[in-house]
Amino acid sequence: MPKNCNFIEKLREVGLRPTKQRIKMCEVLYNREKTFHFTINDLVKLLSEKMNQKISLATVYNTVHAFEKKGYLKEISIDSHKSYFDTNTSAHHHFFDEDTHELIDCDESDIDKINIRKNITGKKINSVEVLVRVASDNQTQK
Template sequence: MTDTMTIHHAEHNVPDMLRGAGLRPTRQRVSLAEILYSKGDRHISAELLHEEAVGADVPVSLATVYNTLHQFTEAGLLREVVIDGNKTYFDTNISDHHHFFIEGENRVVDIPGEGVGIGQLPQAPEGMEIVRVDVIVRVRNKISS
């Protein structure tokens, strides 16, 4: 797995980061990685990354953005945060942590890994092991009475 601290330094050499993750540093991958990691830890949708790329004059299709995000996830450079079947975010913070999902704002916020206690986990199916537990806590603004 890739060193989290290395990924988030703006001065890090993006082509070297991609090579270190086993990915060829194509022009589009480098451009998208620079956009992704230039703003520190964040949760971004493919659509928003596509908008930012277009705004930065990076000629890339939405399909290429999706493919690249999934390649980065498989290479350990991102974490995929699936809120439900319609909402997926990609997290540049790959450390062990959980998330709040703020309903109404469609925003994801980190919860430190030690901020959530997991009681009893089920036995993994035969021949398998539990890799990670992801907790998503849904919150919304209180309704005033």
């Protein structure tokens, strides 16, 4: 199946040149069943270990940020020490497993619609996101 053609077209659509590196990254990120949460480090590892593709760290950063700017990826702030990215770019909520540092998507239906009563004058709401931190039941709470 000519998966890559899709990526080439997709990249063109948003005005990014379909270079070898970008296509390879698309393959890693989007040939998946589920949405994928990762750090830059995770991605570099996957590219080099699983895909046997050596891409400069700077390129991974550049490309991830290019993807983000174009709406291919979404950045998620959970841990101030790590940048997570999400291949699910729609507004949605997350569970964060504090034991494993794993991010889990939350369906719209899992959380009731959130009603914001206050509004900041002169400002419009861009997004409303919920983060549910979970941890092992039998463990001392952090």
